[in-house]
Ligand SMILES: [Zn+2]
């Protein structure tokens with residue numbers, strides 16, 4: 001993972017672009033989802049700040065997810081923006097922040113505010129990356145915004161075909177089923 005470390009002395013005053021490729025194996029143990037393909041593309045811009053560096057970039061990767069409506073697996077590209085501050089005394093500051101456990105429910109509030117420690121005169125770009133990936137929890141994923149889901153009666157995937165069952169609305173409440181029952185018994 002040597003490529004992901006940057007020497008502070010190598011960062012020019014005006015800052016510089018970085019671009020690196022991180023195989024998903026490098027984040028083994030942090031991943032909640034199956035990463036598909038080549039791993040992570042992590043690129044951005046790094047600038048010097050006093051006693052450290054500031055990193056701003058985007059992290060892109062592709063995950064395999066399951067659609068909450070039709071339950072089909074699909075591939076979803078994820079693109080996260082990620083910022084991080086590295087400072088040589090970051091370890092102490094970060095430890096203090098962690099022990100106060102003031103992190104918000106989402107975890108997003110404090111992210112990037114507390115500096116990451118430098119390793120000697122280097123910064124390790126996998127560290128904020130790992131944290132971003134851990135925090136990224138998919139709540140509701142749809143294979144497409146207009147996913148039609150599964151038929152409640154026969155289970156057919158309505159994206160593939162119309163199964164011809166009674167439209168969902170008519171079966172959606174217990175009362176509509178009752179109506180149907182009452183109507184049919186009146187007819188007898
Ligand atoms: Zn779907």
Ligand SMILES: [Zn+2]
Nearest residue numbers: 151154163165
């Ligand atoms: Zn059906």
